[in-house]
Amino acid sequence: MRVVVPFAPERPKTRLAPVLGEAERAAFARAMLGDVLSVLSTLDRERAVSVDPLVLSTAPIDCEVSVAVDDRPLTSAVNDRLPASGGDDPVAVVMADLALATPEALARLFGPDADVVVAPGRGGGTNALVVRDPAFRVDYHGASVRDHRRIARDADLSLAHVDSFRLAADVDEPADLVEVLLHGEGEAPAWLAEAGVSVVAADGRVDVERSSG
Amino acid sequence: MRVVVPFAPERPKTRLAPVLGEAERAAFARAMLGDVLSVLSTLDRERAVSVDPLVLSTAPIDCEVSVAVDDRPLTSAVNDRLPASGGDDPVAVVMADLALATPEALARLFGPDADVVVAPGRGGGTNALVVRDPAFRVDYHGASVRDHRRIARDADLSLAHVDSFRLAADVDEPADLVEVLLHGEGEAPAWLAEAGVSVVAADGRVDVERSSG
Structure with a gap:
């Protein structure tokens, strides 16, 4: 399956600024992309799901898989890669910050079919x-899961949901780093640990702290 | 299976105070408990999983299933209901604020066995x-999932994880109400809608607002 992985290498993950500097955020975003691509590669190698990955990047990057540069907004760039007519192969879209993803x-x-x-x-x-159907188009603005349900319903398409904590946990804010450290299995948690970011529990809440060393 | 559902009817869900008043928080917490019990009942009725529910409450409540009152801290109260010896039946513990739970x-x-x-x-x-094993004891303080992994490992027990967004989404803060409104299927989302709480998208973030009507 063609798997499109949108990625924005310029000024990524600005909401992580309380914990990571600008160059660090870029490196961490790249580590998460690497983890997602690694999971896709494992899936292709071990699980008999044929995966053909494409990084859809807002700017040129060096990458071990194919890259298409498209600086338009996410919705337009993704829609141009979806099936255009009935005979086209299905297309998956997997965000680049799913640091908890596993095969x-x-x-x-x-x-699901x-x-x-x-x-x-x-x-x-x-x-x-x-x-899998060319009648579907994405709209990533706002509460997109609600819009995607409506778009599928309006086009009379069958819709399945995947109930996964790992796929629900994208990484945008410092609190999300707790999930990466507790549940991640790739480069991203190793990168955070190397940077001195760790999980702390205080007053019944769990958060991250960064060692000053 | 014996399923213990811990519940604290007194001053519940204080972190929802920005959106709901005190009596409302109590009513909403009760709606979520009702949804969890309803899901367990459906599971027992339709899925051939025998479920024997017990609400483990910090104070007396009227309830359609058995209630045990225990005002000790959560960890102690739960540990007293876990299997005590090798021949005991397995025990599940399911939190009362899992408003997204489905059968x-x-x-x-x-x-998983x-x-x-x-x-x-x-x-x-x-x-x-x-x-399923009397060597395991809970410790809900702090990052409990990490502690529970350690406790299982130290006792040489087999451990399985369930990767579920619905089971990961407990409801503590106003942002969590977004998940209830978008994905809940029981009384809790209906209660919120009736109270005028709805999902809004602004500046790329999704949040809840409450109508003043």
């Missing part, structure tokens, strides 16, 4: 989806 | 678990 979690995305398969993100987002 | 999600919790099955919550919590 098992993504295999569940590719499994529905026209559209959605993995909701926290806060109303759509972190991953599979599109 | 499908909880069936995945009961499925491991000594301990954990459904991680956001922020390092343990939102649901199944204990």
Whole structure:
């Protein structure tokens, strides 16, 4: 399956600024992209799901897989890569900041035989989806999971949801780093640990702190 | 399976105070408990998983299922209900604020044949678990999912994780109400809608607002 991975290498993850500097945020975003691509590669190698990855980047990057540069807004750039007519192959869209993704979690995305398969993100987002019908188009603005349900319903398409914590946990804010450190299995948690970011529990809340060393 | 549902009817959900008044928080917490019990009942009725629910409450409440009152801290109260010796039946612990739980999600919790099955919550919590071995004890303080992994490992127990967004989404803060409104299927989302709480998208973020009507 063609798997499109949108990525914005310029000024990424600005909401992580309380914990990481600008160059660090760029490096960490790249580590998360590497983890997502690594999971896709594992899936292709071990699980008999044929995966053809394409990084859809807002600017040129060096990458071990194919890159298409498209600086338009996310919705337009993704829609141009979705199936355009009935005979086209299905296309998956998987966000580059799913640092908790595993081969098992993504295999569940590719499994259901529905026209559209959605993995909701926290806060109303759509972190991953599979599109098998050219009548479907994405709209990533706002509470996109609600819009995607409506778009599928209006086009009379079958829709399946994937109930996955790992696919719901995109990484935007410092609190999200807790999830990466507790549940991540790739380069991203190792990168954070190397940078001195760790999990702390205080007053019944769990957060991250950064050592000054 | 014996399913223990811890519930604190006094001063519940204080972090929802920016959106709901005190009596409203109590009513909403009760609606979420009702949804969890309803899901367990459906599971028992339709799915051939025998469920024997027990609400473990810090104070007396009227309830359609059995209630045990225990005002000790959560960890102590739960540990006293776990299997005590090798011949005891397994026990599940499911939090009362899992407003997104469905029969499908909880069936995945009961499925794995491991000594301990954990459904991680956001922020390092343990939102649901199944204990089949008397060597395991809970510790809900801090990043409990990390502690529960350690406790299982130290006792040489097999441990399985359930990767579920629905079971990861406990409801503590106003932002969590977005998930209830977008994904809930029971009384809790209906209660919120009736109270005038709705999802709004602004500046690329999704939040809740409350109508003043």
